[in-house]
Each structure stands twice: as structure tokens, then as C-alpha cells.
Amino acid sequence: MRLKMSVFPPVSLNISLVSLGCCDVGDTGLVLTSQETSFSHSHSPTEMRGAAVSLTAAASGFVVLLLTVPVVRGYNGWGVTYTSTKICALKGSTVEMNCTYRFPSRINSVSTKVEETFWFTKASNNIYADLRTDPDYSDRVEYRCKNNDCTLRITDLRESDSAEYKFRFITNQPGGSFTGSPGVTLSVTGLQVQLSSPGVRTYDRSAELMCRSNCRLPDHTSYIWYKNQKEILRRKLNSLNNFELRNHYSCAVQGHEDFPSSSLLVQGQVNWGVTYAPAQICAFRGSTVEMNCTYRFPSRINSVSTKVEETFWFTKLQDKEPVDLRTDSEYAGRLAYSRGKNNDCTLRITDLRASDSAEYKFRFKTNLPGGSFTGSPGVTLSVTDPQLQVRVRRSTVNPYSTWTELTCHSNCQPSHHLSYTWYKNENSVEGGEEKYFHLHTSGPGDKYHCAIGGDVPVRSPPVYAPEFPAVSVSPSGEIVEGSPVTLNCSSNASPAANYTWYKEDANPGLPSLQKSLSFGSIKSSDSGRYYCRAENELGWMSAPTVIVVKYAPKLLSMSATPSGEIVEGSSVNLTCSSDANPAANYTWYKGNQTLLQGPEGFYHFTSISSEDRGFYRCKAENQFGQINSSSLLVDVQYAPKLVSVSASPSGEIMEGSSVNLTCSSDANPAANYTWYKGNQTLLQGPEGFYHFTSISSEDRGFYRCKAENQFGQINSSSLLVDVEYAPRLVSVSASPSGDIVEGSSVNLTCSSDANPAANYTWYKGGGDSPQASGQTFAITGIRAELGGNYYCEARNRRGRRNNTLHLNVVADFPEAWKSAVIGTITVVVLAIILLSAFLLIKEKITSKQSSEPVQRIVYSEKCLHSQSEEQDDPDYTNIHFLKNQTDPVCSNIGLAGPCRRDEEEDDDSVEYTVVKFNSSAPRARSQEIQEDPATLYSTIKTSF
Incomplete structure (x- = not known):
């Protein structure tokens, strides 16, 4: 059931609160700050409801809040705020204590994280005992912590739970632990x-x-x-x-x-009574005890004065009548009564025995009828052995001032003062005659005990700091990763020691305050040196142990040395490492090839070569398992080598086709390439290609390339780029070159530019039958009927061309005939000249009538065509032009050969042999007749 209680009646409060904040640096420092706040205000019960807390009261208990003013304990951004500072609770009830805490969100760019929170009442040497680990609170303590708020719940409260409760939290920051101090004072009563x-x-x-x-x-x-x-x-x-x-x-x-x-016996009879002080007495065997009482009675009854006639103590009845202790033989010589002036009576018993334990009652008798009275219940006496024990309590004033208080305690507290003696290592301590003894220093092995004085002093068992702890590991043999492991620690100490486990080079303190530290499934990272610290209020002692966890290889890594560029010929080490216990054996691989096996994770290249370039990996294994590394590229850098050049297409290259030249090499890093044709530099760049979009015969030649990087260079061999093309520039000649006299011999020669070299075939006139083959056609004993046009056809696999030669065969005439012929020719030429002049004049007259002059070319009857018609250009020989004639006339022009078109020719263009003019007459209308520089004309000789 949850109760909300306003516990203050209307009252004027004037409260001065001093808040002390405790911030420790690790376990060595303590910083105290104080904040004083004064309150002065009158509160009504309604207003005070806001200050009340919500408490959980179990069906078996009851809680009362004494003070509910929230008090902040803080320092420099760190703090703890308790909802209430004092709580009073009934025995057997349930109580809740609440606090909120704060801390800096970041320190030195590191985010603050809370790693541990707990409540405690006991702290010794900066060691704080979490209530959850305290056996006095077993199964009665519960934490409810969330969002910087933490509530402590304690059930079934006992009077021994009365204490000051403090909250502590630990963060990941160095020294980042904080305790809210003072805490919450709990008082448990009945x-x-x-x-x-x-x-x-x-x-x-x-x-x-x-x-x-x-x-x-x-x-x-x-x-x-x-x-x-x-x-x-x-x-x-x-x-x-x-x-x-x-x-x-x-x-x-x-x-x-x-x-x-507890029950109260209400007794009394018309103002008759006995009062005992105290009602219960515990005494040591052999000691002396005194029981006191006072009695009362009416001074007069029925006008008769009351007088006490007998007083005594008793424990037994005989025939329902009390028996005076003085008559009991068991108390002979050990018993005495004494009476005071104020109706009191004291019983004194010496040399107490265990049989003396009983309830002692006082009885008095008066002079009145029935005027006897017994004080009941009486005094309960318990006689026991002292059963002394020394209780130890440590108090810390500040980090530099601590003291330890020893208390000589017995479960039986005598009512009278006792004489105490304190001993250190069996030697009495000067000044140690009181129940309490204070220690400021205590060395290892020092033992303390107390005694109660007397003829035979009764001693307590000694108290002492923990002895050197005994540490063991279970199981004691080989520890395999993943198995359960327990570390055990024990130490002789009085009072019993608390235990804390530490790992070397780790955060101080492990989550264990018990003798044992358990690993449900131990990990390889748990390997290391552990320390068990046994501590009580008198001191501490620490002992180490080492845990070695056996496990399969993991965290496998590979590296190459040097880690940067690896140059061919250098020394290189490959290293493979792993975390394994026992140490792993290593196997090296290049691709799927096994290279080396052994306990050392190294693979060495004395002089690494380009052939060693590739991906390497290693395997680490021991009896618990194995692991494979990822691949490591060993990138060996070297100068270019194995340079080669090639052409694509790789076979015959035809003029006009697209051709790629490729230069390649083995190099790391990749080479740059330079192309040459002969000694001429063509192209430079990272790509080893040279491209001809439309290759020509002029591109024919020897090509080579150079491959180079920062480590060196190499030149390729030469590559012949052989460009094939059809024959061209076909020429024919005769030797001798003039008129051929009948009966003599003549050699006809044909030549051309062609790749591959041309084959030649000779034809006569317009015949289709070859007359001869070969570049030279030799004719001996020539006759007149062998004169005429000869043409030569040049042919290869890429095409063919032809050209024509007129062979003029003359008879062997006398000189007289020759002169006559010359004269006749002279007359004809003069006539042509006159005719040409006439035509020129006429043309000038006609040009005024027509803007477009008419081109007229007169051919022989064998081939008479207009120049404007589309046709193959004919081969002309023995062409005669009239001097000074604007419009030449093709009269009396003899064709060198038949005007026919060879349908098998690949080229429509006809190449002409060179035309030689014997006159320097100007060429009219040159814009109409243009010369093709690629056209060759045969030699024409005219005789004037």
C-alpha cells in the first residue's frame, strides 16, 4: 500500500541546512564543499503536502518521514539530491529512499557515461560495500534506478538497519566517482x-x-x-x-x-506496589550483582497506621509461600540485603553461578490483615560467560585523517562498571582500561584483544587485519576459451574480510565483493594478472594470480616491409601475426600454391622479382582451431620489358584501310609509349596505340616504339608497315625511241608504281590476245605491218592500269624521197597555219554573238566524239595542233590506237603519256582544257 503523508502540523520553520558534497578522485582524494541555505516560512498542513514524499509501506510495516526538505549534495557539476534527509520507520516495515544525481556531460571532449550505481552504509579505506552484497540485507534490498534517479527499497526493517545511507555512482571519467554526503539517516524503532x-x-x-x-x-x-x-x-x-x-x-x-x-503488565492495589530498577540484569559468572527495588503502601487503612514488619527476596515457592533467599543453602555466604531510608531494598549476590539465573521478586509484609505484597513480575537475572568480542569501526574524517575504534563487547552487559584491559600482540597496552580503544595505526600481523579484569581475566578472541590471501583457480589445469572459470580467494582475518578483485592494467575494481570471481564463459581478453584484495577495518592485504586462457588464433593480420613501393631486386619481408594461445603455426600461400610452413610468421624475398608479384595469404592454426587471412597484394614495380609491336589487321594492309599499331610491354607502373617512323617522332602518351584512319602508300615504312617509366626504358624492334595498292603511274617507252626502220629491232618497256610489284602484259592494237608478258617486249626484224599501237597492262592483286605506245615503222627510203616528203610536210604545215589564223579571226567575230564559245575537237573517223560527253579519256599520240589558232581543229589527227574502253579496268581514269609540243603556240581557252598533274601523256614527235 502506498501512503502519502503530510507529517508537519502548522509550524514556523527556521531550518539551516549544511550540504556537504563528496567527490573523490579514484580512491585517493576527497573534496568537501559546503552550501548553507536558510528557510524561514510558515507552512500549513495543505502547503506541506507538497513537501511530503510518497512512501511504500508494506502490509507489515509503517514509515514516518521526519524531514522532507530536498538537499543537494554537489561539486563542480557533480551532485546528488536526496528527497529526504531523515526518515523514521517502524520495525518490520518497508522504506524507500530516493535520490537524483548529476554529472558533467563531457570532460576533455570525452562523453561521460555512468558505469555503476549503488547505495552503502559502510566504507573502509575508500572501499564502499554495496548493500546488495551485505549479508545483513540479504533478500531485503532492491534498487530502482532510471534516468539519473535511483531509489533504495528495504523491506522487513530491523532496528539494526538504523544508519546513514549514501548513494554513490562511478563514471568512465578518470577519478569520476561521486558520493552524496551526508546521506539519509534512517531510524528504525518499535x-x-x-x-x-x-x-x-x-x-x-x-x-x-x-x-x-x-x-x-x-x-x-x-x-x-x-x-x-x-x-x-x-x-x-x-x-x-x-x-x-x-x-x-x-x-x-x-x-x-x-x-x-511488547506487552506491559499493569499492576497495583490501592496504591500498593513494587518498582524494580532494572527489570532485567545480565551478569558474568563469578561476578557480583545488585538488584534494587522500591516499594509503596498506604500509610493508613481504617485509621490504622501501616508498619512494614518483614522484607525479603525469593525465587521459589514452598506450599505456595515464598521462600526467603537467606534460608536457601545455594546462596549461603553469597547473599546480602540492604535497606535504605526511602522504602528501598537491595539484593547483593556475589560469586555468581549459572544456576543463579532466575526471576527474583521482592515481598514485604505489614501489620495489617492481609497486608502482604509481592512485586510481580520481578527482576530477571541471566548469569553467563562473558563471551567477549572486539567490535571494530573505522571512521574517516578526511583523506589524511582516519582512526579505528575498538569496542570490547559482550552479549551480556553488566549493570555495574567493569575494569577492561587491552592487549596488542599479548602485551597490555598502556592507557587501555576502558571499554573503548582507539587505534591510529596498525601494522600487518598486529592482533588486538580485550579482557575483563579479575583474578582470572576473561579474554576476547583477537582481532587483526587480513593475512596474505590464498588465491586459487578452478579448474586448475589448462583454461580453454569459452569454459567456466572461478577465482577463489581466502584470508584469515578478524573481523571477516571483504574481498575485491582487480585486474592489472584495467579499471580498478571488478564487479565482485565476494571470495570468488566467476567467468561463465571466459574470453581470451580475460587473460592477465588478477589481484585479490582482502580488507577489513584494520587493514588490507593483496595477492596476485595469473590466468592464461588457451584459444584458437584470431585477429589475424598481414603486412609487407617495406610498406611503400616495392622495387624489383629489393629485399622484402611478409609478416603474418595472430592472437593465439598456444602460439600458432603459419602456412604461406601465393594464390593456391603452398610456399612455406612453420612457427614463424615470416616469408622473405632476398631479391624480389616481377614474377613474385601477386596475392599472398597466410593461415594461422593451433590445436584449438585455425583462421585464414585476407589476401595481400605484393605489387613489385619494375622497368618495362618484353616490349612488342603489332599491326591490326595483322595480314595484308590495303591503302585506304583503317590500321592500328599496338605497342605493349610488361611494366609496373604502366609504361608511357613513344612512336617513331624511322627517326621521326610521331606520338607520345600512356596508350601504346598509333592509328591510321585511312592509310596511304606514303605511310609505308618501318615503325618502332619506346616504353618507359620511372625505373627505365626499352625500345622495340622495327615493324614494317607494308601498304599495298594497285599499279599507278604506268609508263611505256620504246628503245630506240624514234621511228622504227623496217628490219630493225625494238624493245618496248613498261613500268609502274605498285605494291606488290605489278605483272605486265602487252597487247597490240585493239586485240584482246596478249602479245607478250613481262616488263620488256622485244621485237626483232620488225616489219611495216607490226607498226601501230601497243599498250601495256600493269596488274597486281589490288588492281590494274594500262598505257599505250604508238610504234611507227618506216621503210628505208632514199635521201631524195626524204627531201620531198619534208617539203610536202612544210607546205601542209603552212596551210594549217593560215587556216588557223583565219579561224581565229572568225572566232573573235563569232564570240560577239555567243557568250559560250563552242569547243570543237576533230578526231579521226575511228573516234569522233564531243568533249562534253562522258567517256574514258582516250590515249592520244601523234596529235598535231595548228599554231596561233584559237579554236583548234582536230582535222588530220591520227588516233594512236583504237578508242575503246577496257571494261576490266578498275579505274575509269586513263593515264596519258607526256605530250611534247614542237611549237610554243599559246593554248587558247585554257580554262576549258585543264591538265591533270597525275596524267601522263606519251611522247609525240612532229616533223615540220
Whole structure:
């Protein structure tokens, strides 16, 4: 059930709070800060509800909040705020203590993370005992922590739970631990039934029984009253008026009936009574004890004065009558009574025995009839051995001032003062005669105990700091990764030691405050040196142990040395490493080829070569398993070599085709290439290609390339680029070159530019039958009928061309005939000249009538065509032009050969032999007749 209580009545508060914040640096420093705040305000119950806390009260308990002013404990951004600083709770109830904490979000660019939070009441040498590990709170403590808020819940409260509770959190920052101090003070108490008046009179109705607690209970609390353990009343008041003498009364808070108060026996008879002080006594065997009481009675009854006639103590009855202790032989010589002036009586017993343990009652008799009274219940005496023990408590004032308090304690506390003696290592300590003894220093092995004085002093067992711990590992043999492992630690110490485990080179403190540190599934990272620290309030001692975890290889890595450029010929080391226990064996591979096996993870190249370039990997294995590395490229750099050149297409290259030249080499890094034709530089660049979009015969030649990088260069051999093309520039000649006299011999020669070399075939006139083959056609004993046109055809696999030669065969005439012929020719030439002049004049006259002159060329009857018609250009020989004639006339022109077109020719163009003019006459209308520089004309000789 959750109760919300406003616990303050209207009151004017004037509260001065001093907040102390505790921030420690690791376990060595403590920083104290103080903040003082004053409050002065009048609060009504309604206003104070805001200050009340929500507490959980179990069905078996009850909690009262004494002070609910939130107090902040802080320092430089670190702090703890407790909802309340003091809480009072009833025994058996459940209590919740709440706090919020804060810390800097970042320190030196490192984000702050909370790694551990806990509550504690005990701290020794900066060692804080988490309540969850304290056996006194076993199964009664619960933490509820979320979003910088942490609540401590304790159930089934005991009076021994009364203490100051503090909250502590630990972060990942160096020294980033903080304790909120002072903390929350918890007081646990029970209910008590008390009599409002010391003397009870049956006629005095003002006397009442009160149900009280050290905790102030809320006004609306309901109470239950019991008489002789039976419920008699429920009411909202904590008092009971109607009660009867000689009955036991107890009370409880409604809803928490399981935790009633102890019973009170109400006794008295018309103002008769006995009061014992104390009612319970514990004494040591052999010691002396005194029991005191006071008694009362009416001074007069029925006008008769009351006189006490007999007083005594007793423990036994005989025939229902008390037996005076002085008559009991068991107390002979050990018993004495003493009476005071104020109706008191003291019983003194010496040399106490265990059999003396009993309930002792006092009885007095008066002179009145029936005027005897026994104080009941009496005094309970317990006689026991001292059972001394030394209790140790350490107090830390600041990091530089600590002290230890030893208390000589017994489960039996005598009512009188005892004489104590303190011993250090069997030697009495000067000044140690009190129950308490303070230590400022204590060395290893020092032992302390206390004793109660007497003829035979009774000693306590010694207390001492922990001895050197004994550490063991289970299992004790080989530890395999993934198996459960437990570290055990024990040390002789009094009081018993607390244990903390540390790992070397790790964060201080492992999550274990027990003798054992367990690993459910140990990892390789758990290998290392561990220390067990045993500590109590008198000191500490630490002992190491080493854990070695056996595991399969992992974290495999490969590297090459040098790590940068690897140049051919240099020394190179490959290294393979892994985390394994026992150490791994290594196997090296290049691709799928096994290279080397052994315990050393190295592979060495004394002088690395380009053939060593490739991907390498290694395998690490031991008896627990194996692992393969990723591949490592060993990139060997070297100058170009194995340079080669090639042409594409690789076979015959035809003029006009697209051709690629390729230069390649083996080089790392890749080479740059330079192309040459002969000694002429053509192209440079990273690509080893040279391209001809349309190759020509002029591109024919020898090509080579150079490959180079920063490590060197190499030249290729020469590559002949042989461009094939059809014959061209076909020429024919005769030797001798003039007129051929009948009966003589003549050699006809044909030549051309062709690749591959041309084959030649000779034809006569317009015949289709070859007359001869070969470049030279020899004719001997020539006759007149052999004269005429001869043409030569040049042919290869790329095409063919031809050209024509006119062979003029003349008879062997006398000189007289020759002169006549010459004269005749002269006359004809002069006639032609005159005719040409006439035509020129006429043309000038005609040109005025027509803007387009008419081109007229007169051919022989064998080939008479207009120049404007589309046709193959004919081969002309023995062409005669009239001098000074603007419009030449082709009259009397003899064709060198038949005007026919060879349908088998690949080229429509006809090449002409060179035309020689014997006259320097100007050429009219040159814009009409253009010369092709690629056209060759045969030699024409004219005789004038």
C-alpha cells in the first residue's frame, strides 16, 4: 500500500541546512564543499503536502518521514539530491529512499557515461560495500534506478538497519566517482505501551495507557489495543483509559497488526506496589550483582497506621509461600540485603553461578490483615560467560585523517562498571582500561584483544587485519576459451574480510565483493594478472594470480616491409601475426600454391622479382582451431620489358584501310609509349596505340616504339608497315625511241608504281590476245605491218592500269624521197597555219554573238566524239595542233590506237603519256582544257 503523508502540523520553520558534497578522485582524494541555505516560512498542513514524499509501506510495516526538505549534495557539476534527509520507520516495515544525481556531460571532449550505481552504509579505506552484497540485507534490498534517479527499497526493517545511507555512482571519467554526503539517516524503532502515571489508583480515572513510538506518527493513524494478546479496541487515539490491573496490554497500528508493541503488565492495589530498577540484569559468572527495588503502601487503612514488619527476596515457592533467599543453602555466604531510608531494598549476590539465573521478586509484609505484597513480575537475572568480542569501526574524517575504534563487547552487559584491559600482540597496552580503544595505526600481523579484569581475566578472541590471501583457480589445469572459470580467494582475518578483485592494467575494481570471481564463459581478453584484495577495518592485504586462457588464433593480420613501393631486386619481408594461445603455426600461400610452413610468421624475398608479384595469404592454426587471412597484394614495380609491336589487321594492309599499331610491354607502373617512323617522332602518351584512319602508300615504312617509366626504358624492334595498292603511274617507252626502220629491232618497256610489284602484259592494237608478258617486249626484224599501237597492262592483286605506245615503222627510203616528203610536210604545215589564223579571226567575230564559245575537237573517223560527253579519256599520240589558232581543229589527227574502253579496268581514269609540243603556240581557252598533274601523256614527235 502506498501512503502519502503530510507529517508537519502548522509550524514556523527556521531550518539551516549544511550540504556537504563528496567527490573523490579514484580512491585517493576527497573534496568537501559546503552550501548553507536558510528557510524561514510558515507552512500549513495543505502547503506541506507538497513537501511530503510518497512512501511504500508494506502490509507489515509503517514509515514516518521526519524531514522532507530536498538537499543537494554537489561539486563542480557533480551532485546528488536526496528527497529526504531523515526518515523514521517502524520495525518490520518497508522504506524507500530516493535520490537524483548529476554529472558533467563531457570532460576533455570525452562523453561521460555512468558505469555503476549503488547505495552503502559502510566504507573502509575508500572501499564502499554495496548493500546488495551485505549479508545483513540479504533478500531485503532492491534498487530502482532510471534516468539519473535511483531509489533504495528495504523491506522487513530491523532496528539494526538504523544508519546513514549514501548513494554513490562511478563514471568512465578518470577519478569520476561521486558520493552524496551526508546521506539519509534512517531510524528504525518499535511501538511501546507506557503508563501515563507512575502510581495507579483504582479510583484515579486520569491514569491511561499510551501507545508511543520514537517516530512521530501521523494524526490520522488508527490504533489497535490488545489485552492479554486479544484485541479489545480499535480507535484513532493512541491512549487507553479503561484498563484493569494485573493484565498485559499491547498495541499496534491498524494495517500493521503483525508488528505489535511488547506487552506491559499493569499492576497495583490501592496504591500498593513494587518498582524494580532494572527489570532485567545480565551478569558474568563469578561476578557480583545488585538488584534494587522500591516499594509503596498506604500509610493508613481504617485509621490504622501501616508498619512494614518483614522484607525479603525469593525465587521459589514452598506450599505456595515464598521462600526467603537467606534460608536457601545455594546462596549461603553469597547473599546480602540492604535497606535504605526511602522504602528501598537491595539484593547483593556475589560469586555468581549459572544456576543463579532466575526471576527474583521482592515481598514485604505489614501489620495489617492481609497486608502482604509481592512485586510481580520481578527482576530477571541471566548469569553467563562473558563471551567477549572486539567490535571494530573505522571512521574517516578526511583523506589524511582516519582512526579505528575498538569496542570490547559482550552479549551480556553488566549493570555495574567493569575494569577492561587491552592487549596488542599479548602485551597490555598502556592507557587501555576502558571499554573503548582507539587505534591510529596498525601494522600487518598486529592482533588486538580485550579482557575483563579479575583474578582470572576473561579474554576476547583477537582481532587483526587480513593475512596474505590464498588465491586459487578452478579448474586448475589448462583454461580453454569459452569454459567456466572461478577465482577463489581466502584470508584469515578478524573481523571477516571483504574481498575485491582487480585486474592489472584495467579499471580498478571488478564487479565482485565476494571470495570468488566467476567467468561463465571466459574470453581470451580475460587473460592477465588478477589481484585479490582482502580488507577489513584494520587493514588490507593483496595477492596476485595469473590466468592464461588457451584459444584458437584470431585477429589475424598481414603486412609487407617495406610498406611503400616495392622495387624489383629489393629485399622484402611478409609478416603474418595472430592472437593465439598456444602460439600458432603459419602456412604461406601465393594464390593456391603452398610456399612455406612453420612457427614463424615470416616469408622473405632476398631479391624480389616481377614474377613474385601477386596475392599472398597466410593461415594461422593451433590445436584449438585455425583462421585464414585476407589476401595481400605484393605489387613489385619494375622497368618495362618484353616490349612488342603489332599491326591490326595483322595480314595484308590495303591503302585506304583503317590500321592500328599496338605497342605493349610488361611494366609496373604502366609504361608511357613513344612512336617513331624511322627517326621521326610521331606520338607520345600512356596508350601504346598509333592509328591510321585511312592509310596511304606514303605511310609505308618501318615503325618502332619506346616504353618507359620511372625505373627505365626499352625500345622495340622495327615493324614494317607494308601498304599495298594497285599499279599507278604506268609508263611505256620504246628503245630506240624514234621511228622504227623496217628490219630493225625494238624493245618496248613498261613500268609502274605498285605494291606488290605489278605483272605486265602487252597487247597490240585493239586485240584482246596478249602479245607478250613481262616488263620488256622485244621485237626483232620488225616489219611495216607490226607498226601501230601497243599498250601495256600493269596488274597486281589490288588492281590494274594500262598505257599505250604508238610504234611507227618506216621503210628505208632514199635521201631524195626524204627531201620531198619534208617539203610536202612544210607546205601542209603552212596551210594549217593560215587556216588557223583565219579561224581565229572568225572566232573573235563569232564570240560577239555567243557568250559560250563552242569547243570543237576533230578526231579521226575511228573516234569522233564531243568533249562534253562522258567517256574514258582516250590515249592520244601523234596529235598535231595548228599554231596561233584559237579554236583548234582536230582535222588530220591520227588516233594512236583504237578508242575503246577496257571494261576490266578498275579505274575509269586513263593515264596519258607526256605530250611534247614542237611549237610554243599559246593554248587558247585554257580554262576549258585543264591538265591533270597525275596524267601522263606519251611522247609525240612532229616533223615540220
